[in-house]
Amino acid sequence: MPEYTLFCAPDTYAMSAHAVLEEAGADYAVRWIRIFDEDPDPDFLAASPHCRTPALAGPEGTVFETGAVCLYVAERHPEAGLVIPPGDPRRGTFLQWFHYLATTLQPDVIIQYHPEFYHGEADRQAALRAASMGRLKGVFATLDNALAEGPYFFGEHPTVPDFILGMQALWDVIFPDGDITAYPSIVRHREMICQRPAVQRMRAAHAEEYARRQA
Numbered sequence: 001m002p003e004y005t006l007f008c009a010p011d012t013y014a015m016s017a018h019a020v021l022e023e024a025g026a027d028y029a030v031r032w033i034r035i036f037d038e039d040p041d042p043d044f045l046a047a048s049p050h051c052r053t054p055a056l057a058g059p060e061g062t063v064f065e066t067g068a069v070c071l072y073v074a075e076r077h078p079e080a081g082l083v084i085p086p087g088d089p090r091r092g093t094f095l096q097w098f099h100y101l102a103t104t105l106q107p108d109v110i111i112q113y114h115p116e117f118y119h120g121e122a123d124r125q126a127a128l129r130a131a132s133m134g135r136l137k138g139v140f141a142t143l144d145n146a147l148a149e150g151p152y153f154f155g156e157h158p159t160v161p162d163f164i165l166g167m168q169a170l171w172d173v174i175f176p177d178g179d180i181t182a183y184p185s186i187v188r189h190r191e192m193i194c195q196r197p198a199v200q201r202m203r204a205a206h207a208e209e210y211a212r213r214q215a
């Protein structure tokens with residue numbers, strides 16, 4: 001039996017966790033689930049109380065939240081070098097970007113997809129999306145600046161925040177006018193991370209599952 005089971009839906013935040021599992025060389029299986037399902041997979045519900053992907057079942061129990069799953073796996077596989085560890089002078093910066101992606105970037109990304117979570121009326125939803133996009137512009141400018149030296153947050157080798165940002169950057173709709181090119185360092189970052197064999201394997205699996213659902 002594999003060491004981990006990843007509860008996963010195609011083209012979601014689960015891509016980051018999936019990429020980290022691949023990059024770490026972990027022994028895992030994917031359990032494909034459907035989000036917004038009125039009758040959720042009971043194992044998924046047990047692992048993820050809001051039925052959001054990703055969630056992980058591992059040898060020590062379950063973990064949900066993208067950042068937590070990614071960091072948990074990365075710390076259990078230190079040989080992959082996906083974490084800036086305590087004691088390293090770059091640790092504070094690592095924690096900064098890790099939490100920035102979860103608490104500053106992600107809420108506005110979710111608003112771009114699901115303003116209806118926050119307002120029932122269409123005109124209010126449009127206003128919310130527009131205001132949120134204004135905030136995203138500042139966030140992307142900050143990230144673009146952080147990646148100027150790059151290509152990754154910490155130079156030539158990607159760490160957990162790179163997988164969390166890189167997989168969200170695949171969603172053009174989160175950029176102003178759907179155009180990532182205003183942020184050249186994020187463009188380069190996305191290109192670099194998408195060239196990694198681990199990310200290519202993950203994306204192929206998601207594309208296959210996506211196609212299966214369309215058939």
Ligand SMILES: N[C@@H](CCC(=O)N[C@@H](CS)C(=O)NCC(=O)O)C(=O)O
Nearest residue numbers: 012013035036051052053054065066
């Ligand atoms: N904060 C959560 C958000 C995850 C999330 O919103 N996942 C989406 C897919 S991208 C989902 O499962 N949505 C279903 C729902 O909100 O019910 C995390 O980072 O894991």
